[in-house]
Amino acid sequence: MKTFFQRVFNTEFLPMSEVRKIKVLIVMVFLLVTTLSTVPFSLVLDYSLAFKIGAIALLFVSYVVILLFLRFGRYVIASQLSIVYMLFVTVFYTQGSSSFFAYLFFYILLMIVIFYQELYLFVFYGTLTLGFGISYVLLNQADFVLLGGQQETIFLLIATLSLFYLIFLIQILHSEKLYTELNLDWVKMNQIIDQYQEHSLHYLAELRKTQKESPLYENVVFQQAANEIAVFITEQVREHGKDILNVLDLYLYIHERGLSHILDNDDFSIPMKRMASRLEKYLLNKKSDMVSMIFNFQTIYQPSEPYVPNRYAYKISEIASSREDQILALACLYAFLANEPSQLDQYDQMTKVLSKAEIEALFTSPEAEQILDYELVAFFKANKDLFEEYLHGWKRKE
């Protein structure tokens, strides 16, 4: 329980899937409280005793079904079912009385839908709730007018519920648009970081060759250290810690023979092949999540310039204000790409220099907008011949 609360307080560090899990669990607590409270409240509802018992029993059974979905990690289905569950509770209350409390249940139901912050859930269930809420008020007009003392109470109840729905609809739409844009930037940044790391991995291999060292995964001390640590952790989780060594052996074997060898070999069982596939993202001999995490950790201990507001400025116009400086920067960038090896060749050597056509395609691509303004691209297009004549491939010529 303590760990759960700590995870709730630290939600900002958790990925979407983890947050969804937490949200469903919180909603389940609310549903439990609501269901338990329904037992005494059902006494005042206008249903027969048999119907009340049947409905409450159904609620408890449904609750257990949602728990089962949670148990098997089906969080998306569980979240949908939790909304349907609350919808059923709302129907139970609203059809059993014409009380103002029943009307308030529409807000609780909307809040649960809003809580998940998923557009499709809100559009479907939120609109359903709004429609149901409005029809409930219209069908029970007489009761509400009696309570409110004036005919216009109906207007007030419907307008408030609709505005409440509208505010959150706009909020979710705005968030969806914003997060989609941020997500796109994030994915692009991750992909480019992957490419830097791929080159870093290449240079690390070059360094290893010059130092005449074996790769980390072939290093016996490293293997021994990983084995001991894995056995220790496994012993804390289950009785037999040594079993983990089979997984570690498989992990090292993938480095040695490659994943395809295991997947194509009938001697390996299906669970073993599945495990090998899952281990692939942690390999050390190629650009993987493991390599990324190690590089990122190591950058902590690398000296870095102190923070300044333009630390992440990669656009020429952000570092050079005058047109002359911007053109100089553009010329230098072109010269760099046209003369310095920046790509791995077919033999995995860093020798490939971009051709004229490749640079032109790069400068005019949408991705280059991260660095070049439209005006600079136009300048490049207008003076392409000069760029190519004076700045391309002088190193080779020399």
Place this chain on the structure above:
Amino acid sequence: MGRKKRYLFTEIEGTRETIEITHLRTKNHFVLAFLLLFFVLTYTFLILTRTPSIEWIYVGIVFAIVILLNIAALAYGKEDRSFYQINKYTTTFGIYTIILVLIFTINTIGIFPALFLAYALSAFYQDLKVMIISDVLLLFSIIMMMINVPQAMNFISGTFEDNLGLAFFVFLFISLLTIASYIIIKQKRFFYNQIALAKETEFRNIDLLIELKKRVGEPEIDFPNYYHHVLAFTEAFSQRIEMENEFKVRLELLALLEQNKPYSEVVTTYPNLSKTDYEGLADLLLTSHHKLRKMALKLSHLSTFDIKHREIFSETHFKSFNHAADQIEIKIVAFSIFYAALKHGNEYISPISEADIAKVLLETDYYYYFDPRVIKIYEENVRVFESIIADVFRKECLK
């Protein structure tokens, strides 16, 4: 585990705030639009119910104050961003004041749910402090309503069931609102933090790449050659547009900067040059870790990305050792390999000390990159881990 985790790179705070402020302005626009809509609906209701005109004036004054404050904050926010921040709080107070004035004016049960509108509007800001203020104001408003205008709550007959019902509803609703808002706010922070973190990671990885290039002995940028060719290019361009070569002086300054010539020396030849201008030119150098070098590296790694997976901040792009689909054995192996790799070091970085590893893994966002069970075992046995590794490395040394 009890400690509040922090982000490893403090540099991301500034970026996150910038992103937050940029989007706060849009949110302020939306809230203003809703206030205007609310104003129209309220006056429609007042007209329909033929409410006395003096009450129209009270309601109108409060609306006018809140709306004008919003417009003013939006206008001044362009100059000073703190106005956007202040506007969040003043609007939250303003909305609740409007609702309370309406409650006292209209006196009907129908106005009770308008309090939720106030909460919804303030929730639009997705801000922790605003959420707390809103919670307090919502509770305060309900209590005020129960004490001062019980007739507005005449759906309560005064029976025990009704009072219990109301208390239960208020508790349920406020708790749900608060937890929902809290998690939504945290989720928003997660998105902003991920962007800020990715920017910092990119920055550091470019630095790492530059260092590794240097370490393998790749030749440094040959600046004189660059100077020579870029000068020829600018000469040709100047001829084309039939102008004097205005780039020459800037190129000469770049050459002096590259030679680390101090400003005091350079200014004697270029008396019109300011120190800021001269130092600012350093960003345009292609050598070392200067900005233009980083841009060149970024540009050389750019390609057209094909992003198929649309799910927001999908786990497939999230690098961690805690993927939901992985079995515990895989998570243990991943942690062990990662930990052993850090302790072993590589061709570029020496082994990292236990204190440094523990500090990062247990006190920062790194904590959440691992399965909770695995990281808890490490947390409770830091010394044991250290001894295991020391023992393995010692045995190797003895061999």
